[in-house]
Amino acid sequence: MGRVVAIDTVMTAVPTNPSWAGAIATPASEFPRSALAILAGAIPTELQGSLYRNGPARLERQGQRVGHWFDGDGAILAVQFAAGEAQATYRYVQSAGYGAESAADQFLYGSYGSLPPGPIWQRWQAQFKNAANTSVLALPDRLLALWEGGMPHHLDLHTLDTAGIDTLDSLAANEPYSAHPKRHPQTGHIFNFGVMPGANATLNCYRSGPDGRIEKKSGIDLNGIPLIHDFVLADRYLVFCVPPVRLNALPAVLGLRSFSDALIWQPRHGTQLLVVDADTFEVVSWGETDAWFQWHFGRGYVDSYGDIVLEVVRYEDFATNQYLKEVASGATQTLVQGQLWRIRLNPQTAAIRDQVCLISQSCEFPVVPPTTELETAATYLSIHAPGVDTTGELFGAIAALTPKRTASLLRMPGLSAIHRSRCLHRTQTIRNKAGC
């Protein structure tokens, strides 16, 4: 009866770096295109192309630190591979807010987890900075730096020069474009969403051609203002898991609390499951299940029975937000554990047919390489290396999870902890990787 999931051994673990806090203690420095020295091994000559990474790079000015890891100014690392060599460029996204704060050499704006500077009676009209720090989308003629609270920034693919805001020929000023777009493996269409605040938020769905130009946009009414960070593209469906986190808008608007601190965990409401038709953007079904929170999803596909299968890193509550807030300070106290789950949904009812925990040890950032064979592709994710005292540590290793069809351990009713443990003991890491 079921499919099998096993975790493949890939490579021996390396101890984590306990000094991650040092990497964010001071702002990262830009550098022009430079050849990278190869410390060990060789770069395959057939490996050609560019790797782009984005992340919070400046978390302090004049000794003042941002209030949340999500508030650091975005900087892009581009690594170009060709002829067995690698060259890298590192540049901050020159957003309007970054430029103004650089000129003033002080923070001027609020952001997700940081209140605007100045007296409390001035905060209600303060501006917020687009940190452009969450991810990238590489298009044929440009690179987009993404941040889920606003519009993309347009960068040059080679120099990483910032050209300005990019509306994708469609976005209005109040229409955010979130940070985890998905490409359809067959059509090449790019799907994304954005949550527009209001008394009740609107979930905007976007579909672009491969050039990025938005060709379809539609809004879905939500209850309250939830935090939705990622979604699933499963062939002809978009799936949103709306966690029971709602913004207490008044203190946030008045500047009494940051948006992060004004987000309230309300588990009595459960997590809503929303299935949307990827062609029409019509709602196919709404459902509700147990309360959980998630940042990220792994693979999504429609199986041979017509059901949606998705992977998600689930948290029992919203304490993960507090943990990520603490990361900005260089020391974490809150313990959180995200687990990788696989969920099978009936798309017509949004009812869960079955669900199983694939990895019960703390993990995050599931990534599936671009492929049309999503059902059999590996999922790569960040995890703690075996034997590491995870207290206060960031993830220090990457695991590969490979679905196989030759056993059914994880789908068996009444799966015991021993069975699960055996699978987990087969988890090994492929390389050391500080940070996320």
Ligand SMILES: [Fe+2]
């Ligand atoms: Fe993310």
